[in-house]
Amino acid sequence: MWTPTEEEKYGVVTCSFRGSVPQGLVLEIGETVQILEKCEGWYRGVSTKKPNVKGIFPANYIHLKKAIVSNRGQYETVVPLEDSIVTEVTATLQEWASLWKQLYVKHKVDLFYKLRHVMNELIDLRRQLLSGHLTQDQVREVKRHITVRLDWGNEHLGLDLVPRKDFEVVDSDQISVSDLYKMHLSSRQSVQQSTSQVDTMRPRHGESCRMPVPHHFFLSLKSFTYNTIGEDTDVFFSLYDMREGKQISERFLVRLNKNGGPRNPEKIDRMCALFTDLSSKDMKRDLYIVAHVIRIGRMLLNDSKKGPAHLHYRRPYGCAVLSILDVLQSLTELKEEKDFVLKVYTCNNEGEWSQIHENIIRKSSAKYSAPSASHGLILSLQLLRGDMDQIRRENPMIFSRGLAITRKLGFPDVIMPGDIRNDLYLTLERGDFERGGKSVQKNIEVTMYVLYADGEILKDCISLGSGEPNRSSYHSFVLYHSNSPRWGEIVKLPIPIDRFRGSHLRFEFRHCSTKDKGEKKLFGFAFSPLMRDDGTTLSDDIHELYVYKCDENSTFNNHALYLGLPCCREDYNGCPSIPSSLIFQRSTKESFFISTQLSSTKLTQNVDLLALLKWKAFPDRIMDILGRLRHVSGEEIVKFLQDILDTLFVILDDNTEKYGLLVFQSLVFIINLLRDIKYFHFRPVMDTYIQKHFAGALAYKELIRCLKWYMDCSAELIRQDHIQEAMRALEYLFKFIVQSRILYSRATCGMEEEQFRSSIQELFHSIRFVLSLDSRNSETLLFTQAALLNSFPTIFDELLQMFTVQEVAEFVRGTLGSMPSTVHIGQSMDVVKLQSIARTVDSRLFSFSESRRILLPVVLHHIHLHLRQQKELLICSGILGSIFSIVKTSSLEADVLEEVEMMVESLLDVLLQTLLTIMSKSHAQEAVRGQRCPQCTAEITGEYVSCLLSLLRQMCDTHYQHLLDNFQSKDELKEFLLKIFCVFRNLMKMSVFPRDWMVMRLLTSNVIVTTVQYLSSALHKNFTEADFDFKVWNSYFSLAVLFINQPSLQLEIITSAKRKKILDKYGDMRVMMAYELFSMWQNLGEHKIHFIPGMIGPFLGVTLVPQPEVRNIMIPIFHDMMDWEQRKNGNFKQVESELIDKLDSMVSEGKGDESYRELFGLLLLEKIEQETWRETGISFVTSVTRLMERLLDYRDCMKGEETENKKVGCTVNLMNFYKSEINKEEMYIRYIHKLCDMHLQAENYTEAAFTLLLYCELLQWEERPLREFLHYPSQSEWQRKEGLCRKIIHYFSKGKSWEFGIPLCRELACQYESLYDYQSLSWIRKMEASYYDSIMEQQRLEPEFFRVGFYGRKFPFFLRNKEYVCRGHDYERLEAFQQRMLSEFPQAVAMQHPNHPDDTILQCDAQYLQIYAVTPIPDCMDVLQMDRVPDRVKSFYRVNNVRKFRYDRPFHKGPKDKENEFKSLWIERTTLTLTHSLPGISRWFEVERRELVEVSPLENALQVVENKNQELRALIGQYQHKQVHGNVNLLSMCLNGVIDAAVNGGIARYQEAFFDKDYITKHPGDADKIAQLKELMQEQVHILGVGLAVHEKFVHPEMRPLHKKLIDQFQMMRASLYHEFPGLDKLSPACSGSSTPRGSVLASHSPVSPENLKMTHRHSPMNLMGAGRHSSSSLSSHASSEAGNVVMLGDGSMGEAPEDLYHHMQLVSPNPRYQGSVTNVSVLSSSQASPSSSSLSSTHSAPSQMIASAPSSARGSPSLPDKYRHAREMMLLLPTHRDRPSSAMYPAAILENGQLPNFQPALFHQMTGACKPCSDPNLSVAEKGHYSLHFDTFHHPLGDTPPALPARTLRKSPLHPIPASPTSPQSGLDGSNSTLSGSASSGVSSLSESNFGHPSEAPPRTDTMDSMPSQAWHADEDLEPPYLPVHYSLSESAVLDSMKAQPCRSHSAPGCVIPQDPMDPPALPPKPYHPRLPALEHDEGVLLREEADRPRGLHRKVSLPPGSAKEEQARLAWEHGRGEQ
Helix, strand or coil: CEEEEEEEECECCCCCECCCCEEEECCCCCEEEEEEEEECCEEEEEEECCCCEEEEEEHHHHHEECCCEEEECCCCEEEEEECCCHHHHHHHHHHHHHHHHHHHHHHCHHHHHHHHHHHHHHHHHHHHHHCCCCCCCHHHHHHHHHHHHHHHHHHHHHCCCCCEEECCCCCCCCCCHHHHHEEEEEEECCCCCCCCCCCCCCCCCCCCCCCCEEEEEEEEEEECCCCCCCCCCEEEEEECCCCCEECCECCEEEEEECCCCECCCCCCCCCCCEEEEECCHHHHHCEEEEEEEEEEEECCCCCCCCCCCCCEEEEEEEEEEEEEHHHHHHHHHCCCEEEEEECCCCEECCHHHHHHHHHHCCCHHHHCCCCCCEEEEEEEEEEEECCCCHHHHEEEEECCCEEECCCCCCCCCCCCCCCEEEEEEEEEEEEEEECCCCCCCCCCCEEEEEEECCCCCCCCCCCCCCCCCECCCCECEEEEECCEEEEEEEEECCHHHHHHHHCCCEEEEEEEECCCCCCEEEEEEEECCCCCCCCCCCCEEEEEEEEEECCCCCCCCCCHHHHHHCHHHHHHHHHCCCCCCCCCCCCEEEEEEEEEEEEEEECCHHHHHHHHCCCHHHHHHHHHHHHHHCCCCCHHHHHHHHHHHHHHHHHHHCCCCHHHHHHHHHHHHHHHHHCCHHHHHHHHHHHHHHHHHHCCHHHHHHHHHHHHHHHCCCCCCCCCCHHHHHCCCCCHHHHHHHHHHHHHHHHHCCCHHHHHHHHHHHHHHHHHHHHHHHCCCCCCHHHHHHHHHHHHHHHHHHHHHHHHHHHHEEEEEEEHCHHHHHHHCCCCHHHHHHCCCCCHHHHHHCHHHHHHHHHHHHHHHHHHHHCCCCCCCCHHHHHHHHHHHHHHHHCCHHHHHHHHHHHHHHHHHHHHHHHHHHHHHHHHHHHCCCCCCHCCCCHHHHHHHHHHHHHHCCCCCHHHHHHHHHCCCCCHHHHHHHHHHHHHHHHHHHCCCCCCCCHHHHHHHHHHHHHHHHHHHHHHHCCCCCCCCHHHHHHHHHHHHHHHHHHHHHHCCHHHHHHHHHHHHHHHHHHHHHHHHHHHHHHHHHHHHHHHHHHHHHHHHHHHHHHHHHHHHCCHHHHHHHHHHHHHHHCCHHHHHHHHHHHHHHHHHCCCHHHHHHHHHHHHHHHCCCCHHHHHHHHHHHHHHHHHHHHHHHHHHHCCCCHEHHHHHHHHHHHHHHHHHHCCCCHHHHHHHHHHCCCHHHCCCCHHHHHHHHHHHCCCCCCCECEECCCCCCCCHHHHHHHHHHHHHHEEEEEEEEHHHHHHHHHHHHHHCCCHHHHHHHHHHHHHHHHHHHHHHCCEEEECCCCCCEEECCCCCCCCCCEEEEECCCCCCCCHHHHHHHHHHCCCCCCCCCCCCCCCHCCCCCCCCEEEEEEEEECHHHCCCCCCCCCHHHHHHCCCEEEEEEEEEEEEECCCCCCHHHHCEEEEEEEEEEEECCCCCCCEEEEEEEEEEEEEEEHHHHHHHHHHHHHHHHHHHHHCCCCCCCHHHHHHHHHHHHHHHHHCCHHHHHHHHHHHHHHHHHCHHHHHHHHHHHHHHHHHHHHHHHHHHHHHHHHHHHHHHHHHHHHHHHHHHHHHHHHCCHHHCCCCCCHHHHHHHHHHHHHHHCCHHHHHHCCCCCCCCCCCCCCCEECCCCCCCCCCHHCCCCCCEEECCCCCCHHHHHHHHHHHHHCCCCCCCCCCCECCCCCCCCCCCCCCCCCCCCCCHCCCCCCCCCCCCCCHHHCCCHHHHHHHHHCCCCCCCCCCCCCCCCCCCCCCCCHHHHHHHHHCCCCCCCCCCCCCHHHHHHHHHHHHHHHCCCCCCCEEEEEEECCCCCCCCCCCCCCCCCCCCCCCHHCCCCCCCCHHHHCCCCCCCCCHHHCCCCCCHHHHCCCCCCCCCCCCCCCCCCCCCCCHHHHHHHHHHHHCCCCCCCCCCCCCCCCCCCCCCCCCCCCCCCCCCCCCHHHHHHHHHHCCCCCCCCCCCCCCCHHHHHHHHHHHHHHHH
């Protein structure tokens, strides 16, 4: 049974639980859970991550933690009972975890590893906190480390800054906004410094600066490596100041044995010292660590004879130095020990031993010797900071190693009160001794003893150095053979204070002999007492001591014998005459020098101080003694502070009148001395003295009297230094006064209370008098007042001991009130005055509400004055911050309401004004100089914002009510509202608080929304009806809009945990403000019209906020706006226009989403339903939602990593919408330029030009001025249009579309000519001419076209369920295009069939792509049919200005004929019409219309045979005119393919299918077509005959066997046709030229007569253009499949389905792209032919081949099954597909049986030559696209780049969709005019595919002779029978007759061509349609002008073959006739 838990309330998951049981709760390790119930080992509860989901989980998976439960029951809350910082670490680590992983994903490796390190540290620190084993200091230190790391991580991860106080997160509700701001600042500084966090609150005003931090050096000697000493050594370490030339520290002594180890075994690893108390100033000095090495042993190291072994001398050995400055930086950064190696140098001359360290530092290498490699001291150093207590706490391990504390010589910068010290430092300087009759100098050793007055040697009073115990005697080191030794050795004498007086030092001098005995012989001594007779100690100076002679027998037992002698010259002068009979005689020629330095807190060397302390001994000198106290050093005074103070007050009591003023001055001097930072820490000593030791009960009277006298004199005296000092000492003077009065009152039971009070009041009168004086003309008085004001707040606490709070407050108010106002005093005094007020506010006095009531008015008065004048803003903000902080902490008190009321009245308005001024200054400074002035920094702005927010936060209903009631007029209220709204707006605009100050920003927003709620009622009440004020309302609305759009309030982008925390604390403040906004809008009534359209954009921005509730509230406002505008204007055009404009910019900024679009439409349509104007309203809302749909698609494309196609398509879609549906010209133009930029980026220059042309067409050639727009300057319309034209021409040129640029050149030329601007005219004409050259010389690649269907609802709106045709990139094949599309839509699935998809696919939530290649159907048919037009020009027209495309699919209609499938094989031809022509503003356009027609088998046969005939004619023509330079391989393959196929099946299969009597009987309507087919077959025989004749002439001898084979097969072919056509042998050579209408069409390409049209089926192919094209991949070779016997397929039968057949067609004819190419002679063993008329250009009929057009072998498809194996004839009858073989550059091997070896190399050479299309008109298009395209390489070299395109219509178009205007010439081609794809299969069955127009639309052909001068078909003269010449050109009369006979009929003209009289043959390129010129009339003059303007076709010189004179004559005659016409 489940029971509620009592104790088990909170736990942590220790093992992940998958929730595998019913109602199981899924838990991850580390999650925390709140437990509600338990039952038999299971808990029921919730995860804190998902508090709404309850479930059960095992109890043993949970680690329980103690928690505090509040509100027990169903809604109980549980808070873990642990340190808040532990909770914070846990939550922060969880938040960091996901972000940390993202760092790795984003390749931010450096931060990734740093953060990992910090996270591990935090986990470790958290573990330490939870262990509970730390001391309080350690806990504090761990917390400090944790907070530094937390803040560092949050900063680097871009998370929020956490405000803290004492390492704890603060609750913003518990503190004032000012304090919160300061905590943020402090946290930010700690993060930036990444050092220990100082106090979270900034120091209050008046707080003293921090105590200087002392530095300490920790030194540890690791080892001393040497191998030459072999004796014990002493190593002395000290700190040496090179600049001062003196030692600044004691010495640290390490005693080592001869092996280098410590002499004391206990010292192993303990040879360490701490050099203490170094100040910051010391650290900047040129300090060195100096190590002196003294050996202990023989006199001479290398001479064993010198001196006996049992005597040991201290002898100098070497020295080492280390510069502190050099290593300080590394020590500071490292914060741990670092090792150093010091070389030990030896002294060359022992006499200079005392200076060896200086010589080494100076690098005087001549005076010392470098060591061997093994000599060196290895030591480690560490720099420590802080006082000694802190060092001990932080580094306990150091002190556990027997650390030697090595002090600084003298006192540190800060003398601590408890620091008792009594050290005398003595330095043995030097000595001068006589030789004493010796031949050599002495070896002198000095022995020193400290003796007491009774002659006793004091034990352990001599220290050679720290680290070793003290000793009783000192032996100096011995300098060899030196009578003037210089030692420079410092010895410390720690003599007890009680033994100091009377003690003296005795120095004994001995000569150390090196003789055999090695005795030390005493020869003299010196002595010095430690204290003089006057009680002062030995002065800090060098002392020269007298040397007295003595010997070993002399006795020192009776020290009195020598103490009576003078020890030095000063002593000698003070002594009476000395008898000469004494036993000790002074050696006058010898002297000894020592220096001393006393560091004592008990002894003094100052005579004046001693005189003061013993004043009773000199009663007559008291005045002088007190006067000389000022000259005593501070160190001496603080050492004897208590004694001095006692003495002073005793003197004061002794004679007040006489000594009062002097004692007062001395007291002031001592008090001010303690203000020095060096002695600041003696202030507690002074405080302790006053509280516990001070006994001057009467002193207060004299102190008050003196103080008052000083103040009263301040108006008169010129020098006021002593008065200023007294003012500075005010604090301690009052402490003495108050304590003295307390003592007096205690002693007298309160007597003279009134006198005391009155004296204090009089004193305050004097203080006010001083402050009220006019100091403008007296600088000294100014300083006096400043000193008084500075000290004044320090006396409040003392006064509170004697007076009530109210009384003290009155004193203070009177004093502050006596200060003159800001206007009358200088700026420096302003600062002092405000600082005094600040310290008053920070004092304890101000914390009492009773005193605040009295003081607050005067404080606010002064602040108000300063703020009004904008002076001292920073100090004022600090004062206000302190006031608000106090008021916040006292907010529970009743008096606070009154105080807040006071502040509102005094401050609110001036605060607003100040903020406005600061913000405007800040903005102006940034605009002018880019930097802020000091007064306008962000800090000041932040301070005042926090003050304003603090005040507003403290205000309640009553305060707001009083505030609003107190305004005298509505103008005042209006001004106030405008100010506060403006400040609030600036707060949100300027981002006063940094982005990561989320706590501060949320609190600001909360205060603003609360304030606005209070003020909105006043706005509605006062400014709505008759008093409506637009300015105030507009300000209000702008504020509300800005508020809702604040980034900090957008909760959707933050983590769920943070969002929950914010919502729990504040709710969603956007919703609160939205309700307020909506309510105020409704209150406007009829005044709403004033905000239309101004507020539409801002309100739209609000509705786009991703908060459903806000949207629901705000969207209906748009209906309201529409309604009000409809009422006023009868429409809502303004709302419509503004909404659309703003929607575009806002959505592009990232606002809005699909749900908003739906909600917008839903809410507004619901509202509009009830309106009378519902129709227009619904239309508008629908337009807007459709616009949003497009805008969202556009934004998604632009912001994502989308491909160029998506972005372009999206932009075009949006652009068209703006143009056609909502007619927004400016937006339309903006998107034109965006689209242009996209094209330029993708290097689609042609498309970029067409895009820019749209804008150009909107402009006129007028001088109308245009405003600045986008990147265009202000200019005239003519100038802008000219600039655009030039740019467009440039882009067309870069895109190699010169034909499109030429009309623009002409248009510009026309303008230049009209303006007589001949320079520009010349330039543009040259440009035009260069374009013609480029067209003829440069190579251009023809693109492929692909149809793409986008099916499924997952596609963007502009693609969804639509089909497009796309213009491929250069060299892009279908498979590459397919891969590109699939990569653009990675979620899409490629459909495997070409059928139109059904509704299930269209409506599914998926993406389906259907892709196949399509064939373009050109519009410019007349150009393509002109024989004289170069192929480079035709090539352009075939693939440009194309709107129609087609693809074919074969199928069987009815039962399939098993014997001959051609009988039942139909073609389904689909024609696609696009919305716009390609190329255009995009590389793809949507399909506008689909048309489906069926082509019968017979019509298919006609097309195939006719295409092959055209191909053969063109190829043979090339060889007739020797254009192929004798290489006959192409002709061989082509003839072989046709003849071999015809013999082995080929056209015989057509004969069987269509010439059969049964077929003719069943299809009587096909008689004409059958006749046409017969004619075409007859024509083919004649063509083959001519071809064989040409082949015989050029064939290589090695290829003769092939030629013979061809002749034999041709005879067989002709014989088979004799049987079918008995009259074949009787046909005239030119029969195909005139015998039948069809023949006429085939031979002359003349226009088709109406009679012919009647005979021709509507689907009959009559388009006579060459179908093959120079493709972008036209480098492909057909060698592998177009030579004889190339493809060998096994025996098999054809599949039943036409798709199967078609699939096989793809494999056999792999390249449908090149219609009419050389034939595909494939030998298939024992297979059956399968008929086909044409191929799907994309090979898409079979499922596996639908999307790719390459042969399956190239695409890696599986090999064909047996059912696809066909008979040879069937394969040879199939047309090829428009595709390339897999090898684009290298043809496959040709495996013709019996072929000679040179056949393939010749072919290969031709295939890999220059890839330039042949421009000879005799060549078929296919051949130009294949092998013969290389002809130009041999014939006449051209440019390297592709050719150019014809002009497109450049009319000015109105603002409607991009399709051409109805006035432009329309294409006459119907969708049924679809053309067959070409084929490249073998024989008749694979005759070249060609594109045929409808017969009724065949363009006229009137220029045959002129355009094809060399295309007459004659056999060469040397041809032999039976091959008769076949003529394919007409006679001149026939040409002229045909021209006259044909009636004028409409034809398909390109968009750029003016319709012309059909009698007039068109010139190339065609004349453009000029929109600006008058309409042309078809009269003779106009035609002549047009003829003159029209560029002529470029004539090519082609060498005529022999016997072509007739053709030339015919051409000339034709031209003559044309001229006559």
